[in-house]
Amino acid sequence: MKDTVEPYVTQDGRAIGGMLMHLRGITLRFGGVEAIKNISFDIRQGEIRAIIGPNGAGKSSMLNVISGFYNPQEGEVWFRGERRPPMKPYQVARQGVARTFQNIALFEGMSVLDNIMTGRLTQMKAGMLAQALWMGRAEREEIEHRAHVERIIDFLEIQSIRKTPVSRLPYGLKKRVELARALAAEPDLLLLDEPMAGMNVEEKEDMSRFILDVNDEFGTTIALIEHDMGVVMDLSDRVVVMDYGRKIGDGTPAEVRNNQEVIDAYLGVAHD
């Protein structure tokens, strides 16, 4: 099967390439409940793709399908032009997909630095013995990974909390540390599950800035779920709208905003 789309350059000068991920006819059931009903959409190289929808629409389930946490009963996941067989999440991670969680999932007792280092795990290849003795390959690897992690710390401006235990950080910074850990995996596709939930305006502005910068500097493709419509409309190139497990809209922010079905889903309509 061919997935060819024309590359183009966005208004602000970012290059959007070909198809990175294509989801076809995904259906996910939990017993008798259909969380996702026959949804298809694609994510293109270099774009910021948002998934929105009211509570319970199936957004997080969709993200979990992409990250390999759930295997859909029907449908195909195509990644980099190849059909992806059912996989474990760590295998998906090795393929270059990293994510953050809706509820922060960091190691609270560990320092920021160590937390971010865990993001490098998928790239560490030294054996257990070498790790335990910290010699040869283990030492070389650690230095290499630390250098990479330090670039991310610099990028996200969290130098001052490098050695602080995560449990002592305020919420907004924890979110940033989670983003740092995901970035440490050098993903091609970064999945962000409500990166701005519970943040104040200033923290949201910072986070938006970082998301744009990540996309711009590293060329990382980003798929995100977010409830703040202002943020979604400003950040994303294209938006998928879900409601009750169905896809009800897909397009640029402007297109989605004018889609009657989307408006109804958000504002509610009288059901006869």
Next chain:
Amino acid sequence: MTAIALGDDVRSVPHLLARNVARHAAKPAYREKEFGIWQSWSWAEAADEIDALAMGLLALGADRGDHVAITGRNRPALYWAMVAAQKIGCIPVPLYQDAAVEEIAYALEHSGARFAVAGDQEMVDKLIDAQADGAALHHVIYVDPRGLRRYDHTAMSSLADVQAKGRASNTRAEMEARTQALTLESTCVMLYTSGTTGRPKGVVLSNYNVIATSKSTAEFDDLRAGDEVLAYLPMAWVGDFIFSIGQAMWTGFCVNCPESPDTMLTDLREIGPTYFFAPPRVFEGQLTTVMIRMEDAGRVKKWLFDHFMAHARRTGPALLDGERVGALDQLRYRLGDLLVYGPLKNTLGLSRVRVGYTAGEAIGPEIFDFYRSLGINLKQLYGQTEATVFITQQPDGQVRSDTVGVPSPGVEIRIADSGEVFYRSPGTFVEYYKNADSTASTKDPEGWVATGDAGFIEERSGHLRIIDRAKDVGKMSGGEMFAPKYVENKLKFYPNILEAVVFGAGRDRCVAFINIDLNAVGNWAERNNIAYSSYQELSQHPRVLAQIEEHVNAVNESVAEDPMLAACQIHRFLVLHKELDADDGEMTRTRKVRRAVVGDKFADLVGALYDGSDTIYTETEVTYEDGRKGKLRATLDIRDAKVVPVEGRRMEAAE
């Protein structure tokens, strides 16, 4: 004024650089923490970077006498940019990085800068916005490329690209020729004074000003090539220029730049500078942090701390000044050093400090004594941009919190009849750029410069004592001397008072505005289970007001002891609902209160303080960091303070 001999080969800062390369080639000249590691550059490497940048500027078409604006946080690359500009006969003009766009626009236009070197995207954005008002930069160079990739690069390059361009060009001969043409009289730097009133002025300092001052003061404190400084104060401030460029180039010591402004205290601890400079608020902040943490410490630790600190306060300063101290006390001090002072100094990053200075504002005696009692050689100096910093400074062994020391080497001091302090020195500035009138009114034909401060020389010690800004020293309606800063400083010495503004010129009594210190008061509130949702609410809490009232009463008692100033006691006060802020124009960028602005802006509050009302409702416009404006509404309590009666002895102000 004594001329200071510098030697034939020393004609400019670039000449000093060449000398350092010859003397200390492989020793570290600059360090910067980046990616979690201290990166360092030797004098030879630094000189190479500077040459590349200088040649790059030449390749971009920099002419002799061009001004090069430099703005950003302290980074080696920006220090190099200053020296690179000097090497090709250009004049570096460092600008405050937190300056508003209009302030930058004014400086660009006034200096006619053709080039600018900016630290990062934020600074580049400001420079671009500033140019919208008319100033036109020929080229902008940035250090950190992040976020700038898709900017229009027709008149913009990264520093690395400019250096590469310079290395590839054949401009070395031209650069050397221009460096050779530099003389002691040629301009070394132009610095804009923040100015408590009016437009900032461009202070032109010559190579002689900078080098002579650096040499004599480096000798005064025996600064050497092995010293370490932490460069974290604004690069646009004359002090940083003298410490990080002037004295560093003269002695060849190493300049260390922190990783980011937030990591300054960690970096301080890692570097352990031997020569350290900080405004009083840094020392205050550190002391407050220590005290807060000791409050939370266990009982044994707290007892140890209190016990040995009490001993240190008694014997520490005497030991530091080399006075005779009993053997038993010495022994106890040594034990204290082992258990308390040593670890504490280490935590503060001050273990290795050989020479420490504080200036800019008066420092509280308790704070000053705290550091001295730990054995840290903290001293005071008095100076200003127009003097290339140094007017007076305290020699080792003669340090006190209430004086600012003896005239620096080569400086003459004269006290005018009005009480204003005048000086004449090798560092006396050349002129205010494009402002002959101001130059003439500040510097007389004989080279005497008015400091604008009132003070006197103590007969006993020969030390200078500063009372207040000369124009702020006024008279009250009864003819008594009004020295607001004297009282404000006493108030500010309390950790929970951040700022105070005293009014009373031409009135029959004094009143005051107080700003609480959110750090200290907030912590106190937390420990005492006092809930508050905003700065404003905390500031008006009855128990906070009661505390402040106690402080005001105590200050009144202390002010009353000095008969000349007894009339300056505070009769009524209120605690302001917002912090005074440079963004709102209430303070200068160096955080000095603009008294007149505050008085005008809060005229309703001043009125209420004098008309006897108990509360006052007020609305205040505030500017947020992103430039948006908002309004604060508050009802403020006004309190009466206890005033010590002065028994009919009204002293006249000095005529």
